[in-house]
Amino acid sequence: MIEHSNLIDKSRLKFSKEKILATSLILPSLILVFVTYLYPAIFTFVISFAEYDIIRLNIKKFVQFKNFHYLINNSFFNSAVLRTVYFGLVICLFTTIFSFLIAILLNEKFVGKALLRVMIVLPWAVPSVVSGVLWGQMFHADTGFLNALLYQSGLISEYKIWLADPLIALHIIAVAEIWKAIPFMTLFFLSGLQSLPSESFEAASVDGANVFQRFFYILFPLMFPIVIPLFLIQFVLAMKSFDTIFVLTRGGPGGGTTTLNYFIYQEAFETFNLGRASAAAYVLLIITLAVVLIPSISKKILNFFWGNK
Amino acid sequence: MKNRLVLKKIFTYFFAFIVFLIMFFPLYGLILTSIQPENIIRSRNLSFFPTNIIFTHFVEVLKPNHISNIYEGIKNSLIVSSLTAFLCLILGFPASYSLSRLNMPAKNLILGALISVYFLPTILFVIPLFVILVSYQLDDTILSLVVPYTAFTLPFIIWILKTFIDKLPIEVEEAAKIDGCSVFQLLSFIIFPLLRPGLIAAFIFAFILAWVEFLTPLIFTNNLKISTVALGLFRSTIDIKIGQQAAAAIMTLIPVAILMIFFQQYITKVVFSGSNK
Numbered sequence: 001m002i003e004h005s006n007l008i009d010k011s012r013l014k015f016s017k018e019k020i021l022a023t024s025l026i027l028p029s030l031i032l033v034f035v036t037y038l039y040p041a042i043f044t045f046v047i048s049f050a051e052y053d054i055i056r057l058n059i060k061k062f063v064q065f066k067n068f069h070y071l072i073n074n075s076f077f078n079s080a081v082l083r084t085v086y087f088g089l090v091i092c093l094f095t096t097i098f099s100f101l102i103a104i105l106l107n108e109k110f111v112g113k114a115l116l117r118v119m120i121v122l123p124w125a126v127p128s129v130v131s132g133v134l135w136g137q138m139f140h141a142d143t144g145f146l147n148a149l150l151y152q153s154g155l156i157s158e159y160k161i162w163l164a165d166p167l168i169a170l171h172i173i174a175v176a177e178i179w180k181a182i183p184f185m186t187l188f189f190l191s192g193l194q195s196l197p198s199e200s201f202e203a204a205s206v207d208g209a210n211v212f213q214r215f216f217y218i219l220f221p222l223m224f225p226i227v228i229p230l231f232l233i234q235f236v237l238a239m240k241s242f243d244t245i246f247v248l249t250r251g252g253p254g255g256g257t258t259t260l261n262y263f264i265y266q267e268a269f270e271t272f273n274l275g276r277a278s279a280a281a282y283v284l285l286i287i288t289l290a291v292v293l294i295p296s297i298s299k300k301i302l303n304f305f306w307g308n309k
Numbered sequence: 310m311k312n313r314l315v316l317k318k319i320f321t322y323f324f325a326f327i328v329f330l331i332m333f334f335p336l337y338g339l340i341l342t343s344i345q346p347e348n349i350i351r352s353r354n355l356s357f358f359p360t361n362i363i364f365t366h367f368v369e370v371l372k373p374n375h376i377s378n379i380y381e382g383i384k385n386s387l388i389v390s391s392l393t394a395f396l397c398l399i400l401g402f403p404a405s406y407s408l409s410r411l412n413m414p415a416k417n418l419i420l421g422a423l424i425s426v427y428f429l430p431t432i433l434f435v436i437p438l439f440v441i442l443v444s445y446q447l448d449d450t451i452l453s454l455v456v457p458y459t460a461f462t463l464p465f466i467i468w469i470l471k472t473f474i475d476k477l478p479i480e481v482e483e484a485a486k487i488d489g490c491s492v493f494q495l496l497s498f499i500i501f502p503l504l505r506p507g508l509i510a511a512f513i514f515a516f517i518l519a520w521v522e523f524l525t526p527l528i529f530t531n532n533l534k535i536s537t538v539a540l541g542l543f544r545s546t547i548d549i550k551i552g553q554q555a556a557a558a559i560m561t562l563i564p565v566a567i568l569m570i571f572f573q574q575y576i577t578k579v580v581f582s583g584s585n586k
Binding site: 019021023025026029033035036037039040043044047102105108110112113118119120121124125126127128129132133135136137138140142145179182187188190191194236239242243246247261264265268269278281284285289292 | 318324325328329333338339342403404411414419426430431432433435437438440457459460461492520527540543546551554555557558565568569570576
């Protein structure tokens with residue numbers, strides 16, 4: 001009996017020893033990440049209810065919900081919020097569609113596939129400043145390729161200043177973001193495609209299903225579980241985008257490309273109103289969380305009404 | 310049936326060509342701009358093939374007193390990115406082993422919490438970090454870039470390394486443990502060599518992510534005592550010389566593009582090992 005309990009103690013001791021070891025291996029990383037994230041998150045939360053003195057670096061006074069009130073009543077902020085959601089939707093919708101098609105292409109066998117794969121993955125490593133410069137030159141009013149191409153083929157009679165139109169400028173930024181976002185999503189789709197069972201396609205092919213039937217009735221439902229998380233992650237990333245906007249338009253013309261993230265930057269580092277910027281950052285955080293939580297909430301609602309598990 | 314196969318082949322090659330054109334043309338345009346004289350770039354008879362190749366834009370850009378200061382920027386970015394990547398591996402390797410193999414409470418919660426920081430807007434953290442850095446007079450230093458970069462990249466690196474460790478055969482470790490191997494010996498003599506592809510992939514990811522970072526150096530090095538390559542390039546966009554701007558952009562791109570092309574298989578391995586469980 002005594003020996004037995006001794007044995008348990010020993011194994012428990014070994015067990016807790018492993019716990020200590022495991023914790024000590026991961027602790028440095030956790031401390032670094034959470035200090036860098038958690039402290040600022042709390043700090044931002046606190047000063048979103050205050051006026052912050054940027055010169056003395058201290059809180060001037062607490063103003064309760066004044067910053068949030070200001071934002072909600074500010075039409076510029078509200079349109080920036082709507083613009084951010086629209087911008088995010090455009091980017092993730094087109095990125096998903098293009099990536100899906102390219103992944104299907106890369107799943108086929110053809111000569112030069114390795115080269116094409118390198119070319120498709122490359123834009124991911126392109127620094128966003130470079131892609132800003134690149135697309136800026138592409139759409140440049142005097143020297144851009146687009147103007148030259150359209151002019152020489154007779155589609156436009158004079159050079160257009162593309163970035164001067166707020167709506168066109170917003171979509172040019174979206175193009176730049178989509179170009180950079182395609183590589184990663186394509187890779188994830190490709191790895192998803194390659195893990196699909198090939199039997200179901202062969203069976204359908206034997207049964208006489210055509211390409212479109214196979215796409216919509218077999219491929220799409222099978223890929224759906226992969227599409228949804230990638231779509232959402234891309235949506236979140238698109239709403240966070242800053243660099244391309246900063247390089248291409250600086251939020252202009254007339255605030256037409258100011259997304260929420262850029263609005264926060266302007267409040268914080270151009271007008272130096274840290275309180276207001278922090279409040280806006282929390283609004284962005286809430287929108288982001290809402291987006292991330294949509295699938296699990298809608299799944300719960302669906303389960304509640306239809307009860308299928 | 311044979312007709313259909315031929316049709317499919319034609320369609321595949323056509324589609325592949327279109328995709329290649331769309332993905333590559335923007336980069337080609339940049340290259341074209343960087344090697345042509347300014348007057349040709351600005352002329353309206355634009356040709357899509359270079360007629361007069363020159364390299365003066367690159368020579369100008371690399372001069373030490375050029376506005377973009379790209380030479381200095383490349384040097385700083387190399388230091389900062391390598392330091393970040395090394396730090397990420399040193400911290401991330403034991404952490405990911407612990408998450409993958411050791412008995413620890415709330416494992417999934419920790420991994421989830423680490424990954425979920427990516428959903429939060431970066432600007433949320435940049436504002437207070439800037440305030441801290443300024444109050445300790447640490448802004449405009451290499452340290453002010455390396456530490457935040459490492460913190461931003463580390464969760465991703467831990468996730469990458471964990472998926473690689475998950476795939477290693479556990480028998481080797483068990484045998485080593487029975488032979489009386491300590492955890493330190495296990496990590497450095499057994500796991501480390503086996504994990505080489507994962508470590509290379511993680512290093513490249515961390516390096517590239519640090520290289521392309523823009524918002525952090527833009528704010529943390531506001532007095533421009535040190536400049537990263539992305540910042541230098543951004544400053545050159547104020548200059549009107551389009552050719553030099555393109556040359557600076559290519560100088561910024563080349564190091565990471567080379568990494569990407571030569572180590573592409575490692576990058577794709579990350580995605581494929583992460584999802585095929």
